[in-house]
Amino acid sequence: MSTPPPPQQSPQPPAAPPAQQAFGQQAPPAQQPFAQQPPAQQAPGQQAPGQPAFAGGGYSSPIPVVKTHLGHALASEWTKIRTVRSTMWTLALTLVLTVGIGLAFAAALSSDDYTGMPLLAGGYFGLMFSQICVITLGVLVVTSEFATGMIRTTFTACPQRPRVLLAKALVFFGLAFTVTLVATSLTALIHSSMLGGQTVPDWDWDDPIMEGSVENGELIASSGHWMGATVGASLYVALLGLMALAVGTLLRHSAGAITFMLGVVLVPLLAAMFMVGEALSGLRDALIEYSPLNGLASLFRIPMIGEEPTTGWGMLGLLAAVTAALLAAAFARLTTTDV
Template sequence: MPHQPPAHAGPPHAVSGYASPIPVVRTHLGHAIASEWTKIKSVRSTVWTLVLMFVITVGVGLLLAVALGSDDYVGWPLLSGGFFGVMFGQLCIMALGVLVMSSEYTTGGIRTTLTACPHRGRVLLAKTIVLFSLAFVTTLVATSLTALIHSSLLGDQDVPVYAAQDPLMEDSIENGELVATAGHWMGATLGASLYVSLLGVLGLSLGALIRHSAGAITTVIGLVLLPLLAAMFMMGESLESLRDTLIEFSLLNGLATLFRLPMEGDETATGWPLLAMLAGVTVGALVAAYARLTSTDA
């Protein structure tokens, strides 16, 4: 009897297989950015961290503006009080930057991320773009609102004649009243937002390098505060030059100078050169993070 093929078998030339209904497309950086944006906005701690940063920045700025408004003359540039709110609020962005990367190593999610996107440099770049953009926009809104509060509450202060001789107030007095120039507004809003955003990216880089949340957060906070803390204990005359250098080039002095409140150095400095220094340090940390990410297993 001749062999009979099974009833369910198809023609000999048929090839069985599965055709996915999802179209196959060539992935690019935009897909990685969309993925990272979905991840960062779906985590509740991200929202609360940004809200806390906003409340601290604006809240401290408002309280300080109300306190300074009770005095006849403070002796500071008009928008400089916003520095103190940003000084505390930046800690939230630094911690968020670390957690964007280190949390994936803690949970093991980095394996899924790198499986979905094997291009590790693309993953790092996407995380950087999303974090920097989110931190910049949030900080810019907070610093702009704080600057408006200080301008409205303190802008009508009468400035004594002798104050015009103070280099710190050189361009802050007009017709005997406290004013803020375009440069002051740029430093207190755009410059401060760039500064805080770069610190967030620096935290992200350290998170990729250290891969431990507590260690990376401690490190980035130490980079900001340690130079000033070390300078406080350098009392001898032989250490005066080193002390002044540590203060002048510390990251926190860079932020203060953007608000025209330099802790050390030229009293008429704008803070933009120190911001450029921070950008260079951040780029160097990103390069180191990329090197480790591409040279070691997840």
């Protein structure tokens, strides 16, 4: 048996020689699968893909980061209170009522020989009305933010709630005291120039109310009178406004807080007017003596009750103690309750 011949294989074409490459010329990218690609351009502060969030040098803000303090809260509250239109109108009305009524009072008595009261006492009547403006402003400093919901923004910017209330109290008290001091000082100067030097009759020289107001038979004002009618009265009204701020923080309602404060100022004296008879005489005298209006009148040396006139500084201290207690309660409620 013969062996079959092996199958013939088709001849393979010769392999093509590699393409000639010019000297210094790189191969196309397809022939360089592992070639190093240049890094993509990255914007400043932009994190590269796949890079950890805090790897290397992170983004640094151009705004300097500082620790906040009470000064920042004071600046914020001062900006808020001076840019609100109602603040300017309320303080302007306080100035107009105090000086305007005081001027009218002095003009009405300037033709008489004797006023029957200390030289600077007429400033009380204008301040008796203008204090309502200060009380209203003290309430609105807090309750307006609660009514609009802006108090949430305030507490977000400054989470330290006691610091916020302290800043509000300091800014408002300083502004109210300054404006009231200007108003009472102008009124006192008007009364001194228009009524000073009037002749006081002999029988009134020993009147307890006129103690320190008569010199050589003429009507004068001592340094104590000036201090009480200007600085003392301004402190008294500013403390009433600060008390209104504390009540507004506690109630968080404008109408309710204003009504409460008007009741505190007016109701004791009005209630005493309707208490007749000996059985109610003790309560009536106590309501008159400790009413805010009598405390303010005492600073002008015209108390509403009592044989011996008081200077009013004791009532000012009592008002300061009550205001401090209400502020402490306001701090406690602000820090223990939600907005």
